[in-house]
Amino acid sequence: MAHNTEHKLEIFRGIVKFKSNVQKIWGVLIFLSIVTAIEVALGIVKPEILMNYFLSMKLINWIFVILTLVKAYYITWDFMHMRDEKFGLQVSVVITLIFLIAYAAFIFLVEGNYIYDIMYEGFVSWNF
Amino acid sequence: MSSTVSSADIQPELTTEPRPLNASYGKLMMWFFIVSDALTFTGFLISYGFARFKHIDSWPIADEVFTHFPGLHGVDAPMYYVALMTFILIFSSVTMVLAVDAGHNNQKDRVVFYMFLTIIGGAVFVGSQAWEWKNFIKGEYGALETKGGMIIQFVDASSNKRVSIDEFAVYKPEYREQHKSNNGLWFRSEPALDQYSVEEVTEGFMADPSILVRVEKVDDKGHKIILNREESIEKVMQAVYVVQGANLIRNEYGNRLFADFFFFITGFHGFHVFSGVIINIIIFINVLLGTYERRGHYEMVEKVGLYWHFVDLVWVFVFTFFYLV
Numbered sequence: 001m002a003h004n005t006e007h008k009l010e011i012f013r014g015i016v017k018f019k020s021n022v023q024k025i026w027g028v029l030i031f032l033s034i035v036t037a038i039e040v041a042l043g044i045v046k047p048e049i050l051m052n053y054f055l056s057m058k059l060i061n062w063i064f065v066i067l068t069l070v071k072a073y074y075i076t077w078d079f080m081h082m083r084d085e086k087f088g089l090q091v092s093v094v095i096t097l098i099f100l101i102a103y104a105a106f107i108f109l110v111e112g113n114y115i116y117d118i119m120y121e122g123f124v125s126w127n128f
Numbered sequence: 129m130s131s132t133v134s135s136a137d138i139q140p141e142l143t144t145e146p147r148p149l150n151a152s153y154g155k156l157m158m159w160f161f162i163v164s165d166a167l168t169f170t171g172f173l174i175s176y177g178f179a180r181f182k183h184i185d186s187w188p189i190a191d192e193v194f195t196h197f198p199g200l201h202g203v204d205a206p207m208y209y210v211a212l213m214t215f216i217l218i219f220s221s222v223t224m225v226l227a228v229d230a231g232h233n234n235q236k237d238r239v240v241f242y243m244f245l246t247i248i249g250g251a252v253f254v255g256s257q258a259w260e261w262k263n264f265i266k267g268e269y270g271a272l273e274t275k276g277g278m279i280i281q282f283v284d285a286s287s288n289k290r291v292s293i294d295e296f297a298v299y300k301p302e303y304r305e306q307h308k309s310n311n312g313l314w315f316r317s318e319p320a321l322d323q324y325s326v327e328e329v330t331e332g333f334m335a336d337p338s339i340l341v342r343v344e345k346v347d348d349k350g351h352k353i354i355l356n357r358e359e360s361i362e363k364v365m366q367a368v369y370v371v372q373g374a375n376l377i378r379n380e381y382g383n384r385l386f387a388d389f390f391f392f393i394t395g396f397h398g399f400h401v402f403s404g405v406i407i408n409i410i411i412f413i414n415v416l417l418g419t420y421e422r423r424g425h426y427e428m429v430e431k432v433g434l435y436w437h438f439v440d441l442v443w444v445f446v447f448t449f450f451y452l453v
Contacts, residue, residue: 021229029222033215040211043191043452051350061453068448072441075218079225080437081430089149093159101170108174112181119182 008083028078035067158431162438165400169442172393173449179385186344188382189352190451192290196263207451213256214447217401220249221440228433231426236415239429243412246436250405257398264390267373269293271380272329274366279382281342282333283354291339293370296332297324324370333364344382390450397439397446404439407432 009018018024042050042060050060057065077083082090147153180187190207197205227242270293271281282291302325305311307318333339341360345353355363371380379387411432420426 022226025222025225025229029218032218036211036214036218039448039452040207043207064448064452068444071444075221075437075441075444079221079440080434081228086150089151089156089159092149093163096163097166100167104170104174105177108178109181112178113184115178115182116184120185 024078028074032071032074035071039064039067152427154427154431155434158434162434165438166442169393169396169445172389172396173445176389176393176449179383179389183383183385185346186383187346188344188386189346189350193264193381194260194451195268196260198259209256209260210447210451213253213260214443216249216256217253217440217443220246220253221437223249224433224436228426228430231420231429234421234426236418236421239415239426240412243408243415243429247405247408247412250401250408250436254398254402254405257394257401261391261394264387265373265375267371267380269380270324270329270370270372272326272364272367273369273371273378274363275368276366277384278363279344279371279378279380280363280367281352281380282339283342285338285340285357288354290342293324293329293332293372296336296339297329298332298335300325300328300331322370323372326367326370329370330364330367334361393446393450397442400439400442404432404436408436 009021009024016027018027042063046060050058050063052059054062076094082093147156149156151159192206194210195204195206197203197209223242223245227239227246230238230242269281269290271279272293273279282293282296283289284291304321306321307313307316309315309317337357339360340357341355341363342352343355343363347353369378371378373380374387374390376388376391378384381387411428414420415426415429420428
């Protein structure tokens, strides 16, 4: 079977357009490496200004989570060729995962926070 | 009659006909598997988040635990090796994409070359993870566990740097031997005795006034609280175990669940990488044999590539939530 769809060669919403598929792959690798290097550098240095809280999570952690989602987007979209798949397949995989993961993460973290408060304020001391 | 179905009507070649959503049966199935496996890992990571939020003020700090680098013995290299492992896995993902791309252009030699690099990258990752496990299990500084189940670690008073219990524990000759089946009851035995007993560590601690105890609790700045000498002595008197390294019951880094989740999540992920390497080897051999040349398309390489990228994706999330956050 011939590969009957052309690879889309633009990323960053068309700001960067590559000349060939191979070039696009190396380009995405360089981008992912830069993002990983930033994350690791921040994790090692831990600058004081990023230790402030925003919506009960440290800024530095917000940066990590957002950068991880960015990396996940590029790995899925370009390495797994999701960019070239039909819209229906993209949506059925991504929307399902995003909804279920977001919901489950929300309820588990709220629950964990609640248990922490109970242990902190209540009469249960060191629950092992 | 039109109601009967003959074998000529049944379509063969499920893999070469474009199907709904323009993807073949095999590719759709691989995506479905990926969705379900992603949700499995979600379950693990979310329960890790729950445990961590429950103990948010006393969880071990990852930078202090994962400080080893191969070849650099005694050097404090926080997170460097894990970052290298991440890069190796992402790089192996890239070589996999290049193999898939070469497959689309029916260039067998390039497919072979890139798949070979992918397999090597995956094998290096699994080996690295095993090395991290070894260091984690072996432990570095050692700790004591109190009667209440708390882990107390030791620091030097002036520099606040960690002190290993090897450095200050005294030697007390003991009449206790490991009970093996050839030196006691033949039908009973016990695991090897600890390297140090609680008395040896406690006496060493009392003899050296420059050592202080560091507890699990974290202060507002995110540093572990160091007690003064009196409080330290009080805590050490409550010690019941010497903890060195880590197993599924207790670990020297802090909360028991920390080691449990480390082994479970990285173990599950490592198992997926390992199975991915095995599957890649099988497909690699098939490419070498020319199976896909004869078939006319390299879609199997693409499907296996999807699995490999999924493994990389999970690692990106595990790396963030376990090591960075």
